[in-house]
Amino acid sequence: MELSQQDRNLLERLEESLWREETRFDIALIKEIIAEDFIEFGKSGRIYHRSDALSISAQPIEAIIPLPDFEARLLAENVAQVTYNSAVTYRGVINRARRSSIWTRSPSPHGWILRFHQGTPY
Known part of the structure; x- marks a missing residue:
């Protein structure tokens, strides 16, 4: 069982939409792609829920896109995992x-809808 190239490309576009200002702060879009039961373990160690993702104020996002080292794989018939490395500049400092x-x-x-996300600094 493998992920189709079409699904892989779609998942990459969806994941990248979370790192682009014009889509990340489009509340209608975010409501469509983030599941009601969404949970995130942030790189800070903090736990975030869907309501947190929907309440973030618009701000500049300086992320490298395409997402470095992007990979996607099927875990089960309708469940996919994507992994990548992020490089985002905050106040002049690159966070990876x-x-x-x-x-x-x-x-x-x-x-596809996003159920879970985790970021681990390196």
């Missing part, structure tokens, strides 16, 4: 983290 997200196939307009 290893990232992992779990997406499930859904009838949503985007085909």
Whole structure:
């Protein structure tokens, strides 16, 4: 069982949309792609929920895109994991983290919804 190239490309675009200002702060889009039961273990160690993701104020995002070392694989028939390294500049300092997200196939307009995310600094 392998992820199709079409699904891999779609998951990469969806993940990148979370790192682009024009899509990250589009609340209608974020409501469509982040699951009701979403949880994130942030690189700070803090736990975030969907309500936290929806309440972030718009701000500049200086992330490297395409996402470095992006990989995607199926964990189960309708469950995919994506991994990549992020490099994001905050106040002139580049922060790097290893990232992992779990997406499930859904009838949503985007085909997948984000259930879980974790960032670990390196």
